[in-house]
Amino acid sequence: MATTAAPFPSGEELRPNVASADVHFPAIKTYEQVDEEIINTLRPSLAWFGLLTLAILALLIGAGSWIYQIYAGLGVAGYAPPVMWGVYIVSFVFWVGIGHAGTLISAILYLFRAGFRTSIYRVSEAMTVFAVMTAGLFPILHLGRPWKFFYLIPYPNWRLIWPNPKSPLVWDVFAILTYLTVSATFLYIGLIPDFAIMRDREKNPIRKRLFATLSLGWRNSDKEWRHFARAYLFLAAFATPLVLSVHSVVSFDFAMANMPGWHETIFPPYFVAGAIYSGLGMVFTIVIPMRKYFKLEHYITLNDLDAAAKMCLFVSMVVGLAYLTEFQMGYLAGTSFEQEYWWNRTFGQWWWAEWIILICNCVLPMSLFSQKLRRNPAWLFILSIFINIGMWFERFTIIVPTLSHEFEPWQWGGYRPTWVDMGILIGSFGWFFMWFLLFIKQMPTMAMTEFKELIPARMAKSHAGGGAH
Amino acid sequence: MPGVIAAFHELDAAVHAVEALKKERFGDLTVYTPTPHHEFDEVLARPESHVRRWTLIGGIFGCTFGYWIWVWVSRYWPLVVGGKAIVAWVPYTIFGFEVMVLIGSLATVFGMFANSRIPRLTATVGYDPRFSGGHFGVWVETTPDRADAAAELLRAHGAEEVRSER
Structure with missing residues (x-):
């Protein structure tokens, strides 16, 4: 006889501070409850309209700044020799990094069977797609003639223009486009069974039709699940090395150049760790208010936040180690160029930016050694804001100090962002949050089918001793 | 191909019904579950996905x-x-x-x-919207002469609703 899943023993004492693959949601009793509570989050509210308006206003500020930049030329963006990469490239690296935690949570934690992933992975995946969409804008914004961005894509053309395949900028195009496509595909595939649930519950005929189309006629049959499970596993297996490769490729933009502070072999793992760290920061920034606003505390439990905070603490230490290694490499490099560069970055011209990152990314996260703070959503939210700020400045200190302090004194200079830079930066947040806010009211922010896997199925006969899974 | 469809509220009842159908040599079975359940994999013994x-x-x-x-x-x-x-x-x-x-x-x-076999944009027999919610469904594709026997067997195993479709 086949084994059947049985409910968890009810009287068992659960260790509240240990988040593992064996997660429990005592407040979620039935499959119908999951559907109802998660679908209820899709009703638009006044606060949501308010936030969406703010996001669109921010986007309009960015769009206005860009239009002015196209009219007046790139000079209005604060570029002045020798610093010809500024806020746009800093923000490009920042947004690509934000995307990384999404794939880490959805793909890598899936392969490791980390149970706490279920609560936060859908939001993280959506965050990944929108963050990469935002990142992709910046190299285009950075172009003097943005309408010619497609010159980087190799295809036979009458202009006889071919990109240079040995350039990291061309590698970037491939890496980012692949990452965007695979992340969006991964997000969509996971959504198909949930779209089917919404199709079957929806009363509005237009939305019903929309969800019927998006669900592709999914029927939850055993054949469909069998192929779905296999495809999802392979997509996760592909996405995992992709996460590592994309930010490694982004790091090559710098590491391939023979410049003080950039030409380092540590850059790929350093960038990947930083990307995951900044993404985790953004996950907290988004998930904690959402959990409160949608009243989903019994889905995104303190155990889940605790587990994610532990991961954040670990990655912060990896990032801290990378900073120390960089200092050591600069000191031991044996060239005055490297040593002067590091001195200038840490105690000279850019000391304020360097100390912002050290405090935000290395000192404040040490608070997560305290279990009480790991389980305090308000503190996690505040900390996440510091991490976001710290990680933006980390990219700033990677890019600007090197360009402003090259080998010869005549190559030394400064950098001051203008209102156009700031307008476009604000616009990028508006663009990101606009898509995100639209997403959370159109599509389920948590995977209903995966939650159902975590709660025991209804049984005709009780299984006192527990059943096989 | 006509057949019989049954909705179950409980997992174990659905699993046992499928086992009984297999024993009675009702060959073409499809099981609908709100989320994947490996109990059915054991019973249905489908080949590895391609x-x-x-x-x-x-x-x-x-x-x-x-x-x-x-x-x-x-x-x-x-x-x-x-x-x-x-x-x-x-x-x-x-x-x-x-x-x-x-x-x-x-x-x-x-x-x-x-x-x-997706996208499937046309209406199909043998499906009920409850199967994406909290119910388990069993669709038995069978000839009309064996439909009553299949329906009887499904009811005997606790099906909440059984109906013939074509």
Whole structure:
């Protein structure tokens, strides 16, 4: 006889501070409850309209700044020799990094069977797609003639223009486009069974039709699940090395150049760790208010936040180690160029930016050694804001100090962002949050089918001793 | 093909009903579950999914194409940069890898679609909206002369509702 899943023993004492693959949601009793509570989050509210308006206003500020930049030329963006990469490239690296935690949570934690992933992975995946969409804008914004961005894509053309395949900028195009496509595909595939649930519950005929189309006629049959499970596993297996490769490729933009502070072999793992760290920061920034606003505390439990905070603490230490290694490499490099560069970055011209990152990314996260703070959503939210700020400045200190302090004194200079830079930066947040806010009211922010896997199925006969899974 | 469809509220009842149907040699069964349940895998004993072949072929094709396109471009329009060979294998590995992941992933998705027979945009028999919620469904494709026997068996195992469809 086949084994059947049985409910968890009810009287068992659960260790509240240990988040593992064996997660429990005592407040979620039935499959119908999951559907109802998660679908209820899709009703638009006044606060949501308010936030969406703010996001669109921010986007309009960015769009206005860009239009002015196209009219007046790139000079209005604060570029002045020798610093010809500024806020746009800093923000490009920042947004690509934000995307990384999404794939880490959805793909890598899936392969490791980390149970706490279920609560936060859908939001993280959506965050990944929108963050990469935002990142992709910046190299285009950075172009003097943005309408010619497609010159980087190799295809036979009458202009006889071919990109240079040995350039990291061309590698970037491939890496980012692949990452965007695979992340969006991964997000969509996971959504198909949930779209089917919404199709079957929806009363509005237009939305019903929309969800019927998006669900592709999914029927939850055993054949469909069998192929779905296999495809999802392979997509996760592909996405995992992709996460590592994309930010490694982004790091090559710098590491391939023979410049003080950039030409380092540590850059790929350093960038990947930083990307995951900044993404985790953004996950907290988004998930904690959402959990409160949608009243989903019994889905995104303190155990889940605790587990994610532990991961954040670990990655912060990896990032801290990378900073120390960089200092050591600069000191031991044996060239005055490297040593002067590091001195200038840490105690000279850019000391304020360097100390912002050290405090935000290395000192404040040490608070997560305290279990009480790991389980305090308000503190996690505040900390996440510091991490976001710290990680933006980390990219700033990677890019600007090197360009402003090259080998010869005549190559030394400064950098001051203008209102156009700031307008476009604000616009990028508006663009990101606009898509995100639209997403959370159109599509389920948590995977209903995966939650159902975590709660025991209804049984005709009780299984006192527990059943096989 | 006509058949009988049953909705179950409990997992174990549905599993036992499928076992009984298999024992009575009702061959073509489809089970609907709100979320994957391995209990049915054991009973139905379906073969391994073929999606992995799509993944493998897509990955190999993507990797080959990723290298080939740049080798071709480099030979067609040679650029000597950074002291590297015109066809430089090491940097081209990035393209090989990225395109392998891209085509491999898309092939996996197409493999899933092809094997699951989706997109399915027309109305189909043998499905009930409850199956995406909290119910388990069993669809038995059978000839009219055996439909009553199948319905009786499903009811005996605790089906909440049984109906014939064609």
